[in-house]
Amino acid sequence: MKPYFYLLILVSFLLNLLWENSHGALYITDKQWMQNLAYIPCSLGDIMLVLICYAGISLFLNNWNWGIEANTKQLVYLFLFSAFVAFVAEKIAIDMAWWQYNREMPQIPIFEIGLSPWLQISITPTLSVISAKMLNKQKRVWKK
Numbered sequence: 001m002k003p004y005f006y007l008l009i010l011v012s013f014l015l016n017l018l019w020e021n022s023h024g025a026l027y028i029t030d031k032q033w034m035q036n037l038a039y040i041p042c043s044l045g046d047i048m049l050v051l052i053c054y055a056g057i058s059l060f061l062n063n064w065n066w067g068i069e070a071n072t073k074q075l076v077y078l079f080l081f082s083a084f085v086a087f088v089a090e091k092i093a094i095d096m097a098w099w100q101y102n103r104e105m106p107q108i109p110i111f112e113i114g115l116s117p118w119l120q121i122s123i124t125p126t127l128s129v130i131s132a133k134m135l136n137k138q139k140r141v142w143k144k
Contacts, residue, residue, distance in 0.1 A: 008067065011128045012047045026104050028102050050125045067133060079125075082125040
């Protein structure tokens with residue numbers, strides 16, 4: 001179980017670091033330190049959101065090990081829950097002025113949140129679980 005969670009955290013970090021760096025230009029920022037650190041602090045926060053999404057589905061399924069053998073139905077649950085978490089997290093961040101979008105950020109009009117950050121936290125938990133599951137299986141094959 002532990003190796004799977006280590007893989008989940010590592011994959012989540014890498015996916016979110018890539019996403020943060022690719023959409024960083026869609027924000028207005030005076031925080032040069034974030035850009036200098038290649039959005040590492042943001043990616044660490046994103047790991048927490050991925051773990052919150054995983055924990056939410058674990059509680060729903062009453063199974064903390066579900067990700068190791070995740071099936072399509074569980075991944076759909078994760079995606080839907082992640083989309084909800086993404087909406088709440090982004091709405092809080094915007095309302096508390098933690099960051100601002102520039103004109104190039106596509107927005108979801110009804111909700112007044114950025115499309116890119118919403119997609120990020122909607123998609124990366126599911127991609128992280130799938131990737132960690134595949135890497136975990138591959139690791140077991142290497143051990144044989």
